[in-house]
Amino acid sequence: MYQTSAASNVIEPFYINIPQSALDDLKHRLEWTRWPERETVSNWKQGVPLAKAQALINYWRLHYDWRRFENRINKLSNFRTTIDGIGIHFIHVKSKHANALPILLTHGWPGSFIEFLRIIPLLTDPTVYGGKAEDAFHVVIPSLPGYGFSDKPTETEWNTVRIAKTWVVLMERLGYNNWVAQGGDWGADVATILGYMRPQGLLGIHLNLQFVFPEKEPDNPSHDEQRAIEGANYYLSDGWGFFQEQGTRPQTIGYGLCDSPVALATWIYEKFHEWTDNKGDPEDALGIDDMLDNITLYWLTNTGASSARLFWERRAIGISLSGPELDLPVAVSVFPYEVFRAPKSWAQQKYSNLIYWNELEKGGHFAAFEQPELFAKELRAAFRALRNT
Amino acid sequence: MSTSETQATSNPIEPFHVNIPQSALDDLKLRLDLVRWPERETVTDWSQGVPLAKARALIDYWRTKYDWRRFESEINKLPHFRTTIDGLGIHFIHVKSKHENALPLLLTHGWPGSFIEFIRTIPLLTDPTAFGGKAEDAFHVVIPSLPGYAFSDKPTETGWNIERIAKAWIVLMERLDYKHWVAQGGDWGAVITTILGQIHPPGLLAIHLNLPIVFPEKIPETLSHDEQRAVDAANKFSTDGSGYSQEHSTRPQTIGYALCDSPVALAMWIYEKFYEWTDNNGNPEDALEHDEMLDNITLYWMTNTGASSVRLYWERRRTGGVRFLGPKLDLPVAASIFPREIYRAPKSWAEQKYSNLIYWKEHEKGGHFAAFQHPELFTDDLRAAFRTIRRT
Numbered sequence: 119m120y121q122t123s124a125a126s127n128v129i130e131p132f133y134i135n136i137p138q139s140a141l142d143d144l145k146h147r148l149e150w151t152r153w154p155e156r157e158t159v160s161n162w163k164q165g166v167p168l169a170k171a172q173a174l175i176n177y178w179r180l181h182y183d184w185r186r187f188e189n190r191i192n193k194l195s196n197f198r199t200t201i202d203g204i205g206i207h208f209i210h211v212k213s214k215h216a217n218a219l220p221i222l223l224t225h226g227w228p229g230s231f232i233e234f235l236r237i238i239p240l241l242t243d244p245t246v247y248g249g250k251a252e253d254a255f256h257v258v259i260p261s262l263p264g265y266g267f268s269d270k271p272t273e274t275e276w277n278t279v280r281i282a283k284t285w286v287v288l289m290e291r292l293g294y295n296n297w298v299a300q301g302g303d304w305g306a307d308v309a310t311i312l313g314y315m316r317p318q319g320l321l322g323i324h325l326n327l328q329f330v331f332p333e334k335e336p337d338n339p340s341h342d343e344q345r346a347i348e349g350a351n352y353y354l355s356d357g358w359g360f361f362q363e364q365g366t367r368p369q370t371i372g373y374g375l376c377d378s379p380v381a382l383a384t385w386i387y388e389k390f391h392e393w394t395d396n397k398g399d400p401e402d403a404l405g406i407d408d409m410l411d412n413i414t415l416y417w418l419t420n421t422g423a424s425s426a427r428l429f430w431e432r433r434a435i436g437i438s439l440s441g442p443e444l445d446l447p448v449a450v451s452v453f454p455y456e457v458f459r460a461p462k463s464w465a466q467q468k469y470s471n472l473i474y475w476n477e478l479e480k481g482g483h484f485a486a487f488e489q490p491e492l493f494a495k496e497l498r499a500a501f502r503a504l505r506n507t
Numbered sequence: 508m509s510t511s512e513t514q515a516t517s518n519p520i521e522p523f524h525v526n527i528p529q530s531a532l533d534d535l536k537l538r539l540d541l542v543r544w545p546e547r548e549t550v551t552d553w554s555q556g557v558p559l560a561k562a563r564a565l566i567d568y569w570r571t572k573y574d575w576r577r578f579e580s581e582i583n584k585l586p587h588f589r590t591t592i593d594g595l596g597i598h599f600i601h602v603k604s605k606h607e608n609a610l611p612l613l614l615t616h617g618w619p620g621s622f623i624e625f626i627r628t629i630p631l632l633t634d635p636t637a638f639g640g641k642a643e644d645a646f647h648v649v650i651p652s653l654p655g656y657a658f659s660d661k662p663t664e665t666g667w668n669i670e671r672i673a674k675a676w677i678v679l680m681e682r683l684d685y686k687h688w689v690a691q692g693g694d695w696g697a698v699i700t701t702i703l704g705q706i707h708p709p710g711l712l713a714i715h716l717n718l719p720i721v722f723p724e725k726i727p728e729t730l731s732h733d734e735q736r737a738v739d740a741a742n743k744f745s746t747d748g749s750g751y752s753q754e755h756s757t758r759p760q761t762i763g764y765a766l767c768d769s770p771v772a773l774a775m776w777i778y779e780k781f782y783e784w785t786d787n788n789g790n791p792e793d794a795l796e797h798d799e800m801l802d803n804i805t806l807y808w809m810t811n812t813g814a815s816s817v818r819l820y821w822e823r824r825r826t827g828g829v830r831f832l833g834p835k836l837d838l839p840v841a842a843s844i845f846p847r848e849i850y851r852a853p854k855s856w857a858e859q860k861y862s863n864l865i866y867w868k869e870h871e872k873g874g875h876f877a878a879f880q881h882p883e884l885f886t887d888d889l890r891a892a893f894r895t896i897r898r899t
Binding site for chain 2: 143147150151152153154155156157158159164165166167168171270271272273274276356357358359360362363364365366367368369370371372373374375376377378380381384385388420422423424427430
């Protein structure tokens with residue numbers, strides 16, 4: 119779909135220009151949605167309630183404007199470059215402050231680069247937003263392989279380890295000798311792997327999801343530890359279906375996610391309900407246009423199957439909430455509505471150099487998306503100690 | 508779909524005919540023409556799910572060659588009925604044998620199956636002498652559709668779990684005036700039939716299972732070869748083969764949107780099991796024909812039962828979870844073990860659960876959809892299994 123020179127090191131500007139026919143096709147499909155009967159409960163316990171799904175599809179059909187979003191992101195600096203045979207899309211915004219710290223932000227599933235859009239100016243241009251020049255960042259936001267405007271892998275082994283190595287090449291190619299990495303969801307996995315690899319140039323990482331479970335559950339967990347155990351247990355028993363399906367049969371679920379906008383939308387919207395800090399509605403946490411920007415990105419790039427395939431790849435090399443021990447500087451922000459809240463005691467066991475720890479009062483799994491100002495402040499505070507003045 | 512008016516007050520049994528409006532068939536065809544495909548899998552087998560080439564071939568066949576009216580005419584030759592039980596319209600096929608002393612047999616399907624799985628067994632069971640069998644082995648056959656499946660109604664409230672379905676089946680057999688009967692099932696049908704065995708209503712003489720639910724509470728340290736094989740199979744299912752089940756059990760409405768809006772989503776969700784759970788040499792078509800697989804898939808599509816059918820898993824999880832543990836049963840139990848079933852129940856464990864195991868047969872061929880794939884073998888087993896149960 120996208121032409122990118124396979125010649126090494128070429129970085130090409132990229133503009134998003136979805137053909138009108140694709141937008142028309144989406145509209146038709148939305149009009150033809152064939153609905154199931156409603157759920158037999160009066161809450162979200164069987165998944166997205168019919169009334170919510172219909173409201174979302176109606177809005178998408180009648181009010182949502184992709185071109186608005188397209189214009190907005192085309193004002194940012196988008197690029198593509200080929201690394202390890204795959205065209206990687208990324209946003210790259212340099213701060214006007216020359217000594218800004220380069221930061222690599224990695225999204226997850228069902229997210230995208232979109233989650234970080236609002237924090238870009240906060241990070242690159244802090245003085246405009248009540249911050250200090252010394253806290254400025256140069257920002258790099260790639261799309262994972264199989265997501266957004268990156269290419270879809272055509273061979274196996276495009277797991278988060280390979281992605282981490284790709285990101286190292288990306289930062290080198292951008293000429294960054296000292297940089298930090300940040301991530302949540304799959305991005306946290308990638309950032310953790312980067313932290314374990316400790317490539318030349320990586321000064322430290324920030325995580326809003328931490329793989330700090332001990333190998334063996336403690337005999338006498340503290341209150342915080344017990345809360346984390348319960349959070350994880352609940353997730354693994356009740357909230358794990360999508361993960362199991364995507365981790366074992368990404369192609370099978372992919373057919374629905376690529377053929378049916380409502381299938382894709384509700385598959386994602388469900389997580390906007392389950393994993394955000396809300397009062398019962400995803401719209402409490404995220405604007406409907408924001409959510410549909412993200413969903414429509416998945417739809418128009420036809421990445422329903424390819425994004426699921428990452429789960430299969432990760433499962434192939436083993437996945438665990440008990441991640442590696444890290445020696446490099448690690449900064450942690452714990453948001454209350456994350457899938458589980460990591461206890462500081464466990465983080466201290468895994469991260470021998472825990473340079474920053476904060477537990478917030480608001481926000482969930484999509485931390486940057488839900489709380490851009492809080493998130494930007496976290497990153498400024500987290501990395502202050504690592505900057506060279 | 509033509510549905511008779513079914514009155515809740517007087518509980519009549521009303522004949523039923525399948526008549527899908529042409530607009531629904533045209534709509535399906537349009538959707539099949541407009542399928543938007545993912546890229547192909549990155550492997551060269553089924554380990555990421557249905558391969559793209561197989562999916563395209565099935566959709567192509569469905570689009571250009573499959574004939575629903577053929578199937579509709581065929582099944583309308585059978586006697587279909589609907590009756591309201593416990594507030595829900597239940598569809599069933601009821602074929603009486605010409606042999607008066609035939610044994611009434613209740614056959615319960617599962618997911619992603621339907622009454623269709625049993626169609627070829629009906630004449631074999633009801634009219635054995637026409638097929639080299641004996642009059643003494645004749646059955647009257649009752650094949651209901653589970654609530655939320657096929658032409659049964661979709662429950663609108665919670666609580667339509669396995670136990671409630673079993674009780675509805677008891678009412679059904681009473682309403683059909685059967686004083687003595689036997690029950691058979693695989694998949695959800697095996698769970699329901701097991702519960703029937705546990706309830707042991709007065710009329711129920713015996714049950715037959717092609718998926719015995721016999722795992723012990725605690726897996727012993729030392730296992731025989733057969734027991735180890737069953738444990739390994741169950742573990743493999745749990746780690747690799749149960750994604751669909753976890754989604755069904757926790758988010759039936761969410762996956763339901765895909766299964767109701769997209770024929771390819773529904774078809775692949777089902778077709779995958781026709782590959783994984785049948786006795787085949789690498790293709791579902793080794794085990795089942797295109798037309799019969801599509802009869803079943805199209806039935807789910809036309810009745811828009813993608814969400815309602817999987818809601819049963821959610822109900823099961825609330826009352827007991829989808830596990831392979833089962834209760835102990837005292838009534839006569841018969842079992843047929845097919846090699847490509849999800850796991851092969853070991854006889855040792857069946858003997859622990861079933862104090863009166865009257866029949867046990869291990870086959871060389873066949874899988875989860877036992878009746879669908881091998882109607883003759885299946886019928887032979889039912890005849891043999893229930894021979895000792897019949898009253899002369």
